[in-house]
Amino acid sequence: MRAKKVLITGADGFIGSHLTEELVRQGYDVKAFVYYNSFNSWGWLDSSPDQIKNEIEIFAGDIRDPHGVKAAMNGCEIVLHLASLIAIPYSYHSPDTYVDTNIKGTLNVLQAVRDLGISKVVHTSTSEVYGTAKYIPIDEEHPLQGQSPYSASKIGADQMALSFYRSFETPVSIIRPFNTYGPRQSARAVIPTIITQLASGKEKIKLGALSPTRDFNYVKDTVSGFIAVMNNAKSIGEVINIGSNYEVSIGETAEAIAEVMGKKVKIETDEIRLRPEKSEVERLWADNQKARELLGWEPLYGGMDGFKHGLKETADWFMNLKNLSQYKADVYNI
């Protein structure tokens, strides 16, 4: 049987790179839409032993360019739209760029999907759209609240995607992953921040707030969530949480990482890492029943044991990097 041709936008980003590898492994014909100025791939496209670059078709462009987006989609049956600006702190400084990339970029994808008659588009949302939980665990009916320009831009993009489903019957599914972690994540995110500081042998590591909670998804579970949404017709017109259903504070996360790395952890607050009080999302905990019941998806790294297992795999990956001290945050050259 002919392999389905799938376009992945943001294919060289953190989640996109893992998704690309898995789809190639499963025999899909993958076309990777990568930002031509991206710093996020960390040489991943060229990395051995996989040499993933030789297995996929690469289209370098900018999600903000409607012509490029449409040209990239030509001949594809499915679109997985992951390209997005994702850093919350940067969104305080450049909200307009987040509107352009996250809302306008998504509109470009939706218009091309509609005009080309693509059979399915999976749009990537985020748990940040819920803001601090008003009730727990958070199901898909929970109200939306833009606590940062980033989350407001993602709410806008989600609503645009749903409007295309309602207005034009565009076959849209919305996947809403909670915080994803794993190998290749940007040094900016909290788990790599903790791992890299512990690895450097510092007596005290610097963090922002320790009390906020998150529902951390290991990247392999997020990837299996994408594939479940992509392959199930029941997901069309639906919003689906992908989360482990396990809530943990940032302080507990630091303790768990130290344990799997065999280190002791002392934490000092770094004021610069604190977000404005009303902007910090204090509590996120996923209700994942819809994904389980509708798609038969389930996380393999759930609970404290699963979390530690994922953290160990992640820490090992970082520790095996030859140039860990130079491991960088994603830098947006926009």
Ligand SMILES: Cc1cn([C@H]2C[C@H](O)[C@@H](COP(=O)(O)OP(=O)(O)O[C@H]3O[C@H](C)C(=O)[C@H](O)[C@H]3O)O2)c(=O)[nH]c1=O
């Ligand atoms: C980097 C850092 C973070 N934090 C706190 C701030 C947050 O309460 C929590 C998680 O921060 P992080 O930046 O790892 O992730 P989120 O801000 O929740 O956002 C991430 O997950 C969602 C779903 C997305 O949609 C975002 O795109 C993605 O960046 O740790 C600290 O306390 N110290 C630090 O040094």
